[in-house]
Amino acid sequence: MSTFRADLHIHSCLSPCGELSASPRAIARSARERGLHLIALTDHNSARNAPAFAAACRSEGLAAVFGIEITTREEVHALTLFPTVKTALEAGDEAYERLESEPFDPGFFGDQVWVDENEEIEGMLDKLCILCATDLSLDDLGPWCRSRGGILIPAHIDRPAFGVLGQLGFLPEGPFEAVECTEPLSEDLTDPWPVIASSDAHRPEDIGCRCLEFEAPEADFEALVMALESGKTRALYGNK
Amino acid sequence: MTIKELQTDMNCRAVWNGWEDREVTGAYTSDLLSDVMARSEEGQVLITIQAHKNTVAVAVLKDLSGIITASNRPVPDDMIETARDEEIPVFVTDNNQYETGWRLHELGGF
Ligand SMILES: [Zn+2]
Ligand SMILES: [Zn+2]
Numbered sequence: 001m002s003t004f005r006a007d008l009h010i011h012s013c014l015s016p017c018g019e020l021s022a023s024p025r026a027i028a029r030s031a032r033e034r035g036l037h038l039i040a041l042t043d044h045n046s047a048r049n050a051p052a053f054a055a056a057c058r059s060e061g062l063a064a065v066f067g068i069e070i071t072t073r074e075e076v077h078a079l080t081l082f083p084t085v086k087t088a089l090e091a092g093d094e095a096y097e098r099l100e101s102e103p104f105d106p107g108f109f110g111d112q113v114w115v116d117e118n119e120e121i122e123g124m125l126d127k128l129c130i131l132c133a134t135d136l137s138l139d140d141l142g143p144w145c146r147s148r149g150g151i152l153i154p155a156h157i158d159r160p161a162f163g164v165l166g167q168l169g170f171l172p173e174g175p176f177e178a179v180e181c182t183e184p185l186s187e188d189l190t191d192p193w194p195v196i197a198s199s200d201a202h203r204p205e206d207i208g209c210r211c212l213e214f215e216a217p218e219a220d221f222e223a224l225v226m227a228l229e230s231g232k233t234r235a236l237y238g239n240k
Numbered sequence: 241m242t243i244k245e246l247q248t249d250m251n252c253r254a255v256w257n258g259w260e261d262r263e264v265t266g267a268y269t270s271d272l273l274s275d276v277m278a279r280s281e282e283g284q285v286l287i288t289i290q291a292h293k294n295t296v297a298v299a300v301l302k303d304l305s306g307i308i309t310a311s312n313r314p315v316p317d318d319m320i321e322t323a324r325d326e327e328i329p330v331f332v333t334d335n336n337q338y339e340t341g342w343r344l345h346e347l348g349g350f
Contacts, residue, residue, distance in 0.1 A: 071274070074272075075272050100274060100278055101278075102278075104301060108297060108300050108301055109297070128277070130294075131274065131277050131297060131298055132278075160292055161293075162294075
């Protein structure tokens, strides 16, 4: 068994609020420099940067998990994490399809672009991936995600904007594989789920500012899920 | 009704000053920003309890005339800052959303 560090909530240039400098390569480099072992890319309602992220993590020697931060119809942000690029891309494309949004002028937030392994822009999304919601409810999301081999973690549950506690006033029954908090919360609010901390970084320099420590034989998706199930994780809020 | 008249008549507090006055063409009440994105119309004032900077982003994208945060919701500093940068008037009222909408209907005729 070894102790690893994971950051399971990171945005790239595909997110409208993510800086253009937040390319998959820059993310992987920053994560390695900050001593992380496993990272997840979780752009809003799309996973189009997953292939480039996989390549970038491979070259930095990091374990990669492929996610989407989905906006539910209750306007709750939830992390859905998948073990493979293929499942994440399929899930991401369906989430994007189910996003209620007119094409928007990117002016206010900037472009939502995805890139190839060489940082060349491959395309851009024209629905606005934040502020708009999918038609999936938080209750739908568990089965939707698990039928694809993924796990579900309501994001920043303690934040007034788009956190489940603020949106609904309570934590629904779940089940969830974990809940994400931005600071230590009373167990009354998070029970019975494991708590994770992650950066929600929109700039490479913020990666790892919060992270998750987990004990496992190796750093990969399966081992992470096992560690969550068996209580072998610890949320770190002020990491350095 | 203009924004300035709205502020005076509704007796609500501006969280920043120096915005340009403009016509208020109607009002929209919702706490789901995705709903505001999908259904509000240009020139309307938004009555909401979602007091955070994303609300300002929605107001910019939909060209709303202003935001009223009801029920005396505290307005965070980063929301005030974004509103000032984007020149979106933001007001706070002690009234709840129903009362605010009802008073606007009485005063503005919409
Ligand atoms: Zn979020
Ligand atoms: Zn996020």
